Amino acid sequence: EELILHYLRNRAAAAPCPVPIIADVDIYKFDPWDLPSQAVYGDCEWYFFSPRDRKYPNGIRPNRAAGSGYWKATGTDKPIHDAATGQGVGPIKFRNVSM
Secondary structure, eight states: OHIIIIIIHHHHTTOOOSSOOSEEOOGGGSOGGGGGGGOSSOSSOOOEEOOOOBSSTTOOOBOOEETTEEOEEEOOEEEEEOTTTOOEEEEEEOOEEEO
């Protein structure tokens, strides 16, 4: 809920985030073991804003090529609700990525 309401919504509206703890990193240019050094905040869990490149110019498949392999997206989409109202604020894709 906090990620959507305070960070992603602000990011989409080109408004400043309340606290600059999410780095802008093109994660596809890095191997997973190199990402912790790119993080602005966190010891065991990191969040990044990353551009989403397409594999083909007119397609919808993402380009997951990385430094020494490719990213494999796993995980599920989860509906997020406002704790105060119970209304849905949007889905978020939690991804555990591995190579």
